[in-house]
Amino acid sequence: MMEYNFKKLEQKWQQYWNHERVYAVPNRSDKPKFYVLDMFPYPSGAGLHVGHPLGYIASDIFARYKRLKGFNVLHPMGYDAFGLPAEQYAIEHGIHPAISTENNIQNFRNQLEKIGFCFDWEREVKTCDPKYYKWTQWIFLELFNSFFDRQQQKAAPITTLVAAFEKEGNAKHECPGDAALQFSAEEWKQFNFTAQQQILMQYRLAYCGYGEVNWCPALGTVLANDEVVNGVSERGGHPVEKKKLRQWYLRITEYADRLLQGLSTVDFSEAMKEMQTNWIGKSSGAEIGFDIEGHSEKLRVYTTRPDTIFGVDFMVIAPELSLVNTITTTEQKQAVEIYLAYVKSRSDRERQAEKKISGCFTGAYAINPFNLQRIPIWVAEYVLAGYGTGAIMAVPCGDERDFKFAQHFNIPITNIIGSAFIGTDANPTKDAILTNSGFLNGMPMRQAIEVVIAELEKKGIGKRQVNYKMRNAAFSRQRYWGEPFPIQWIDGNAIPLPENELPLLLPEVDTYSPGPEGEGPLANIPEWVQRHLETNTMPGYAGSSWYFLRYMDPYNTTTFCNRNISDYWGQVDVYVGGTEHAVGHLLYSRMWTKVLFDLGYIGFDEPFKKLVNQGMIQGSSRFVYRIQGTQTFVSAGLKHQYEVNTLHVDVNMVDGVVLDIAAFKLWRNGEYAQAEFILEDDKYICGAEVEKMSKSKFNTVNPDDLVAKYGADTFRMYEMFLGPVEQSKPWDTKGIEGVHRFIKKLWRLFFDEVKGTLLLNEESATPQQLKVLHKTIKKIEEDTERFSFNTAVAAFMVCVNELSDLHTHNIAILEPLVVLLAPYAPHVAEELWHVLGNQGSVVNAPFPVWNAEYLTDSAKEYPVSINGKLRTTISFPLTAIQEEVEQVTLQNEVVKKWIDDKPIKKFIFVKGKMINVVI
């Protein structure tokens, strides 16, 4: 084989790798371990597009590189296979999600295999496989049977809590679900079983409660947030309202502090850490109970600024609070009801994003405990029930939103910060001196925070409080295609199934439509309901919270992962995935890891040592412009002369922006066969825009097509060449030719394709050739280590260009180069490795070592600037010192010309960098 026939060659080596089990990884080895993981995909029906493999290629290169560097590398792949789209597909087409999912998985697998990844497919996991979700259910029961011991700051079995209750009540274990709950050992023993279970439920890490969902009565189903658009269902446009349903939750808030602290032990980007920190949203302040005029109940507010308590001009409570009904006066009742009805149709996000100010006075007044002033209580949507106590004290002079609200409703504003408030804007400073503030007058605000908290605690009307924005995560879905909860409801108590009954299999159903009253499809199965089994299923992040552990020991039937094996592999060393998982998936898998660690099942409490975020590949959409009411399409440059409709066209029919008219006429079964065109310069020019890559926008590019046309090696290198992995960028197939040419050029260092001869020789390498090689080794090693794959590809190109110029055909140079290239272009590297006469796979070769001796230069071409502007360059030996440099530089013709006879103010010489003459 003298010509570069990538089709034959790639197929040959893929078969060889499979057959020889080259990528099977042992769980025991003398080599150091390294774990490289990709976020596993949801196997959608649309298959892979060019955006998916970006991260996989990056991690594959890294995994192969680490293997060459002598590590035992775990690099698995699997599928996050439960999820809403498969269920929606089932509802529409009547095909069981298990079947469509399996088909999709096969399709994904085929596509992935063509790209030549080094995944150990023997370790593949699928979250929807009963052999897998048995252990998801098992871990769920561990969460159910555990609580967070605040003294120890770790999870512990609920049995130890029961033992403590029997001995001393809950004195040492404040109830996370109800801080006011207190009972003695005697009282505990007096409680009946149900009462005890209800108390324990308030402690469990997986617990049941009630929560609001998007309920769409017309569809009879619960909707995801992204299925709700402007308060109506995306499909059909039916009204959506809030409905309270029984839900499972994970008590992740108990782990808030550890999740926060753990961030300092992992190598995530600062942006990622910041996002997680914001999500956790730790704040400290005070909770204050205000008296409400004419009511015994208190109005509890949480504030981070207790120092501003004399500036409170009104209170705002969230519309969801039951307190709204209790305190609303008869005069205000109608207005409040109208307002509540309006709020009910709106999502949290809409409520926060809304610029229009809305709210309603309840008619009730709270009393400021320090100056006994009456404070009107309002209800408004900008306060969310889920944060803090669901009520705030509004201080318009210090808070922008409070200020706007006060202005809008003409509520008088009290100024407590003197000249720091000028009446046109709120000033959120902490450094002003307080005025109009009773006993705080003259005190800096920062200092007053502590003083007020102390005073509140002394008077018993408030206390110091740490709050988290993070809420406990709803852990149930009213859906079919998810893990069933291994829970039976007996006399209103949640009773776990015994371990030997796991997995609780997802039953067959006749219809995937929802059950009565917002329950999931499982509620439609008589046998299921008769057994009193939980009808909710688990959400997508259940299976994905621990999958990285299952890869280590995927066939174990006695435990989720053998402890010795997880001790060997330990943390994921490099985890590659998109930022869209920044909070959800990453926080939950971090929490699960901590729980499993606390309970002694694994030996580490952070799952991912280093996280690399790959950017999104966006689609580059193309448009055609149809003149309204006709079949005539007008080229983009002329479209403004007509009334046109804009239509997406398949990007695969467009070369750059030029439409392939013949292909367009055949498109969509000839829907546009009769189309006529108004051209410019004999071409039809399409409009272009960058959008999300999706089937509906006809801007997806299938990797299969590119692999077929250019080969997997070209495809892999081109994906990397596109730009930094972390950065989002639109896909453009145009540049792929350049990478393909590079591989062919490399090939020609080995073969003369025209004459059909092998060019290799055993001559010893010249210093120039050695310099090129070793410069490249160094560059590839450094770039690969820092995930700078685009510059590494460029370095390969430079190397091959230079070696071609030097007519290099020496084995001594080309063999190390082939090993260097193996992580990037494994197929061609494997072929050339064998052409060089080696036995066995290049996968197991040692990574070449660069030698500094070949790289040293004796001189450097220094840029010479006058006043910071580059004017010329002068070559100096690397050993040159400032005096010599200064002398030579000032004699230089160009420099002399610029200096003229002005005096030299300063001569700057940075060794190895540059020279700057300041005049």
Added chain:
RNA sequence: GCCCUGGUGGUGGAACUGGUAGACACGCAGGACUUAAAAUCCUGUGGUCAGCAACGGCCGUGCGGGUUCAAGUCCCGCCUGGGGCACCA
């Protein structure tokens, strides 16, 4: 609205710690080989001005300021694309 992130030639991008802006590619233009095409190779390619030419001047990293001998890089204020915001995964 809040949080994160990006903006450099016609295009993707490079410039790692403030030190020669535009590496490497694509595209384009011209040329070689060829009956022709493909493939391959060579030359040029940020804008602009002047010039026979070697070479050179000015401008230039979203916009406006600032720090510095020196700013794509640091600081302040804006504009703008993308992602996330708890039931998409």
